Amino acid sequence: MTPSPRIPLSASIFARIRDGILGGRPAAGESLASERALAEELGCNRHAVREAVKRLQQAGLVAVSHGGATRVLDWRVSGGLDLLAQLPFTAGAAPDPALLRSILELRLCVGADAARRCAERAPAPVVDALRAALDTQRAADPDNAPLRYAQLWDHVIDGAGNIAYRLAYNSLLAGLDPDDELSRALFGAEVRDIEAVRELVAAIAAGDPDRASDAATGLLARALQTDKEPARG
Amino acid sequence: MTPSPRIPLSASIFARIRDGILGGRPAAGESLASERALAEELGCNRHAVREAVKRLQQAGLVAVSHGGATRVLDWRVSGGLDLLAQLPFTAGAAPDPALLRSILELRLCVGADAARRCAERAPAPVVDALRAALDTQRAADPDNAPLRYAQLWDHVIDGAGNIAYRLAYNSLLAGLDPDDELSRALFGAEVRDIEAVRELVAAIAAGDPDRASDAATGLLARALQTDKEPARG
DNA sequence: CGGACCCAACTGGTACAACCAGTTGAGTAT
DNA sequence: ATACTCAACTGGTTGTACCAGTTGGGTCCG
Numbered sequence A, B: 001m002t003p004s005p006r007i008p009l010s011a012s013i014f015a016r017i018r019d020g021i022l023g024g025r026p027a028a029g030e031s032l033a034s035e036r037a038l039a040e041e042l043g044c045n046r047h048a049v050r051e052a053v054k055r056l057q058q059a060g061l062v063a064v065s066h067g068g069a070t071r072v073l074d075w076r077v078s079g080g081l082d083l084l085a086q087l088p089f090t091a092g093a094a095p096d097p098a099l100l101r102s103i104l105e106l107r108l109c110v111g112a113d114a115a116r117r118c119a120e121r122a123p124a125p126v127v128d129a130l131r132a133a134l135d136t137q138r139a140a141d142p143d144n145a146p147l148r149y150a151q152l153w154d155h156v157i158d159g160a161g162n163i164a165y166r167l168a169y170n171s172l173l174a175g176l177d178p179d180d181e182l183s184r185a186l187f188g189a190e191v192r193d194i195e196a197v198r199e200l201v202a203a204i205a206a207g208d209p210d211r212a213s214d215a216a217t218g219l220l221a222r223a224l225q226t227d228k229e230p231a232r233g
Numbered sequence C: 001c002g003g004a005c006c007c008a009a010c011t012g013g014t015a016c017a018a019c020c021a022g023t024t025g026a027g028t029a030t
Numbered sequence D: 001a002t003a004c005t006c007a008a009c010t011g012g013t014t015g016t017a018c019c020a021g022t023t024g025g026g027t028c029c030g
Helices: A009-022 A035-042 A046-058 A081-085 A097-121 A124-139 A142-159 A163-174 A181-192 A194-205 A209-220 A222-228 B009-022 B035-042 B046-058 B081-085 B097-121 B124-139 B142-159 B163-174 B181-192 B194-205 B209-220 B222-228
Strands: none
Touching: A009 A035, A009 A046, A035 A046, A046 B046, A081 A163, A081 B081, A081 B163, A097 A142, A097 A163, A097 A194, A097 A209, A097 A222, A097 B097, A097 B163, A124 A142, A124 A194, A142 A163, A142 A181, A142 A194, A163 B081, A163 B097, A163 B163, A181 A194, A181 A222, A194 A209, A209 A222, B009 B035, B009 B046, B035 B046, B081 B163, B097 B142, B097 B163, B097 B194, B097 B209, B097 B222, B124 B142, B124 B194, B142 B163, B142 B181, B142 B194, B181 B194, B181 B222, B194 B209, B209 B222
16 A cells, blocks of 8 residues: 555665765765675675666766776766756755755746747747636645646746756756745745736736746746845844 | 677667657557566566666656556656757757757856856856966867867856756757767857957956856857758858 | 455566676786 | 786676565455
């Protein structure tokens, strides 16, 4: 009955090595321990280590070479945006302010431009979906508000007609839990400001890119201000 | 599988299944063939398939569940920006115009904002590095110009002091070969326009965010125009 | 007949053992 | 001092067996 809470062994190995690398334990340029050594050290089979290393490789954290040692790469150079969700962030402990600001700035940058592009093209189905989402958000109880707000942005991203924006948006959201306390603190203001959301939708429906961009910027910039002044009365 | 000399077997399996999924062969929601079936079908060992599936899982293309079948996900929903480099693009054949435009638009969006942020903070070492890169670019022979131009942008991204921008930039570049014919056609104009680059560097050095953003936009928008009018005499 | 239960046949997850195939570096022969 | 050789690494691949969940059909009971 209970949905399997069991995480695969290779996943925990991946997480362990990843955290070490992100923490600089095997520094960039150094060599990762051999698969056999890691397997023995962790008391598991080599295949589990291999699967984990394959994921590390894909994430751009290490470079493997047949016959030679697998070297640790500088993740700031070779890592992709998907690493954002991997960076120490989820645990309530110590959300790095610089990292948080980085994420929020990118969200602002991409979100505002997505709103602009969405207003430029403004496909009718998306406009309809936005209006519907807006109506449901206004009528919704506060508990579901974040979810509906997220769905609204989903439509904006789709309306931009840009697959790269969509994927970047996915990467940004991958590390965020909507029900997280931090998320509520950061995005609560924009979730509740229905009038600002209404202005965004209206701008997109009107096909006014500049207005849509401004509206989106106004909405998305709040989290950055919240970040600067976390608990101002 | 075909005896590929250099690339690991699991990599070719990964590529094969990935291409199938991106082509909709196992459509989203459907089940991927079992590991044992894939291993037999591809004439290889199950471990190789497992390593490939692990990568597919990390890329957000499939969801594996112990005991159940691994389901194919909608990559537009669950895929990260790293998928951009995986999308059928590198091969000279048929660079999807919409995909190309998506990439160039995101590059423009992030690049312009990175230039803005870089001008806002304008750390002295980065400004020095930018000036040095500019000088070397002016003196460089045309063959090395693209490389030096890319390094210049590297410094701009670093100067923005935003790790998310850096990772997004990495993801964008992952699928692009600087020496590719397509890249030359797209970016040749901005690489050669040293005066525009000079203006960008000057704006950043002056700590003028709006000016830097405008300069970056002017530079990066050219590829989009090139895209629209591929071969205008 | 309808529902709860059980079990066989899947699925992925892990393990051990062995071997192939490149790389590396110490040691040797020149 | 240089060039070559080769043993001892490294990752890459294979095979098999078993564990651990999920699923669906069949059975048994109400």
